[in-house]
Amino acid sequence: MNKVMNKKIKEIIGKYDVDKTSLIAILQDMQNEFRYLPKEALVETGKHLDMPLARIYEVATFYNAFSLKPRGKYLVEVCAGTACHVKGGFNLLEKLERELNIKCGQTTEDGTFTLEQVRCLGCCSLAPVVRIDNNIHAYLTQDKIPRILKNYKK
Ligand code: FES
Numbered sequence: 001m002n003k004v005m006n007k008k009i010k011e012i013i014g015k016y017d018v019d020k021t022s023l024i025a026i027l028q029d030m031q032n033e034f035r036y037l038p039k040e041a042l043v044e045t046g047k048h049l050d051m052p053l054a055r056i057y058e059v060a061t062f063y064n065a066f067s068l069k070p071r072g073k074y075l076v077e078v079c080a081g082t083a084c085h086v087k088g089g090f091n092l093l094e095k096l097e098r099e100l101n102i103k104c105g106q107t108t109e110d111g112t113f114t115l116e117q118v119r120c121l122g123c124c125s126l127a128p129v130v131r132i133d134n135n136i137h138a139y140l141t142q143d144k145i146p147r148i149l150k151n152y153k154k
Pocket residue numbers: 079080081082083084085119120121122123124125127128129
């Protein structure tokens with residue numbers, strides 16, 4: 001583990017008391033800091049909270065907000081919920097895969113975008129939707145995708 005990461009992990013953990021209910025908050029801070037949850041961060045969190053590593057992994061893999069692999073600068077989330085699916089959401093995923101030259105679950109080589117599929121984003125009336133860097137792109141069509149991605153690359 002590099003020293004900077006080690007220091008950051010200790011700093012984040014140090015903000016929290018030994019209280020098992022802090023687990024999600026600690027993982028959120030780690031995710032925000034590193035854009036993923038490094039193994040070392042999970043190990044240290046387990047030691048701090050006196051929780052088994054298996055339990056920490058369980059939580060870390062349950063929530064979509066967490067990733068065990070480094071994510072790109074922008075997270076591109078394609079909604080795979082029913083409303084979006086029937087309105088062509090799967091076409092959007094295909095187009096994004098082609099435009100970014102990656103498969104779902106991967107990160108572009110330059111580390112700019114990570115492409116993921118998620119269940120309902122909670123705004124079905126705007127279907128089909130894609131969320132990029134927490135911005136919802138509503139009523140999205142394939143032809144709008146190149147321009148949207150270009151704006152994030154600027
Ligand atoms: S199904 Fe896509 S936002 Fe609900």
